[in-house]
Amino acid sequence: MKNPPFNYHRPATLAEALALLAEHGDDSKVLAGGQSLLPVMALRLGRPEHIVDIGTIDDLKPISVTATGVTIGAMVRHVEAETSAVVAEHAPLVAAAMPHVGHRAIRSRGTVVGSIAHADAAAEMPAVCLATDATMHVASSTGVREVAAADFFDGFFTTILEPHELLTAVHFPSVRPTMGSSLVEISRRHGDYAMVGLACQVDAPAGVIASAALSFFGVSSKPERVTAAEEALVGRAPTPEAFAAAAAIVTEALDPSSDIHATAQYRRHIAGVLTKRGLAEATSRVGVTT
Numbered sequence: 001m002k003n004p005p006f007n008y009h010r011p012a013t014l015a016e017a018l019a020l021l022a023e024h025g026d027d028s029k030v031l032a033g034g035q036s037l038l039p040v041m042a043l044r045l046g047r048p049e050h051i052v053d054i055g056t057i058d059d060l061k062p063i064s065v066t067a068t069g070v071t072i073g074a075m076v077r078h079v080e081a082e083t084s085a086v087v088a089e090h091a092p093l094v095a096a097a098m099p100h101v102g103h104r105a106i107r108s109r110g111t112v113v114g115s116i117a118h119a120d121a122a123a124e125m126p127a128v129c130l131a132t133d134a135t136m137h138v139a140s141s142t143g144v145r146e147v148a149a150a151d152f153f154d155g156f157f158t159t160i161l162e163p164h165e166l167l168t169a170v171h172f173p174s175v176r177p178t179m180g181s182s183l184v185e186i187s188r189r190h191g192d193y194a195m196v197g198l199a200c201q202v203d204a205p206a207g208v209i210a211s212a213a214l215s216f217f218g219v220s221s222k223p224e225r226v227t228a229a230e231e232a233l234v235g236r237a238p239t240p241e242a243f244a245a246a247a248a249i250v251t252e253a254l255d256p257s258s259d260i261h262a263t264a265q266y267r268r269h270i271a272g273v274l275t276k277r278g279l280a281e282a283t284s285r286v287g288v289t290t
């Protein structure tokens with residue numbers, strides 16, 4: 001299906017992009033990899049009059065390492081994060097998520113940050129941001145701000161981003177050697193959006209769990225952490241019994257919907273199964289950095 005007509009802008013700099021967003025506001029949309037925006041437009045689910053293509057802005061392309069972690073720019077494509085040694089070392093949960101995002105052709109165009117800005121409830125990256133306490137770097141023509149992942153996602157396909165704002169990068173805190181992570185999900189076919197998924201990160205120094213993050217996707221209008229289950233794991237050894245106890249709390253706590261893909265009851269059951277699987281995988285990776 002053909003896209004509806006629109007005005008196409010290709011700014012060369014971040015300042016030009018922000019000026020265009022300030023000028024056109026509600027009538028504009030940022031174009032990154034186009035893997036979600038173009039289908040949305042073709043299906044007439046969105047009809048922006050102005051498209052601001054950020055694909056040629058060099059400032060948005062780097063993956064950079066700082067003292068506190070790794071920062072992924074808005075034009076870093078999924079495949080670049082998937083194959084990046086620094087992402088694997090400093091943000092292994094991001095690297096683990098990448099192979100689950102669609103298919104390789106989609107990952108060669110789609111961007112990590114675009115996936116976060118799009119905020120699909122069944123997408124991997126928003127849940128990874130929540131599990132890792134990532135920080136969103138937001139810019140507009142009037143300034144910049146940083147937003148914690150916990151405050152960024154607002155509901156189905158909705159974030160706190162204003163129409164004139166651009167998500168320039170996302171910062172993921174470096175993992176410690178005592179940490180392990182995993183991304184597990186159930187989908188009908190590999191590459192499909194998950195029916196339920198879990199981004200999981202555990203800190204277990206000296207064989208005792210000091211903290212755990214259990215961030216689910218596909219169970220609500222936005223990614224959801226189950227803090228009661230996370231807290232129940234603290235102070236326990238990483239054993240199947242501890243994981244089963246956490247899974248029981250998750251199954252009680254989540255309140256997913258039924259849809260054409262799965263019933264709510266099935267989703268709750270799968271969330272429990274994934275809790276045990278994800279925790280076993282994450283704790284087996286404590287100290288493994290690649």
Ligand SMILES: Cc1cc2nc3c(=O)[nH]c(=O)nc-3n(C[C@H](O)[C@H](O)[C@H](O)COP(=O)(O)OP(=O)(O)OC[C@H]3O[C@@H](n4cnc5c(N)ncnc54)[C@H](O)[C@@H]3O)c2cc1C
Nearest residue numbers: 030032033034035036037102110111114115117123124167
């Ligand atoms: C067949 C198919 C299967 C897929 N399967 C999966 C999957 O399993 N898991 C998954 O997570 N994704 C999946 N995707 C989506 C894919 O990951 C997209 O690449 C991603 O959701 C959006 O990234 P993009 O760079 O293509 O963004 P675009 O399509 O360019 O933009 C998406 C939205 O985000 C906004 N946006 C993009 N970048 C910014 C920015 N820097 N600042 C502000 N707003 C911005 C756009 O305005 C638009 O509203 C699939 C896509 C397809 C077509």
